[in-house]
Amino acid sequence: xxxxxxxxxLPRGVRLHFDRVRETWVxxxxxxxxxxxxxxxxxLSEVDGTRSFAQITAGxxxxxxxxxxxxxxDSAGFLGALRDRRFLDVTQ
Numbered sequence: 001x002x003x004x005x006x007x008x009x010l011p012r013g014v015r016l017h018f019d020r021v022r023e024t025w026v027x028x029x030x031x032x033x034x035x036x037x038x039x040x041x042x043x044l045s046e047v048d049g050t051r052s053f054a055q056i057t058a059g060x061x062x063x064x065x066x067x068x069x070x071x072x073x074d075s076a077g078f079l080g081a082l083r084d085r086r087f088l089d090v091t092q
Contacts, residue, residue, distance in 0.1 A: 004053055009048075034082075054072075057072040
């Protein structure tokens with residue numbers, strides 16, 4: 001589980017990319033890709049390798065006028081799944 005003070009970052013070789021053919025955002029990694037929905041893109045666009053998970057979720061809650069606890073719960077699940085598939089690194 002990702003904690004509030006953990007700092008998520010995209011590892012070397014992983015990046016967000018807009019696929020013009022499919023007109024959607026994808027997360028690219030060597031020989032792998034994940035198509036992102038609007039929520040996934042919103043979360044990953046805030047991951048900059050410097051801000052903590054708590055800072056990211058607080059910013060998203062404010063930006064989308066949504067409950068911070070719900071944003072944190074959904075974001076933790078999404079980022080945790082990406083970490084398990086090695087699309088994301090988390091440092092403390």
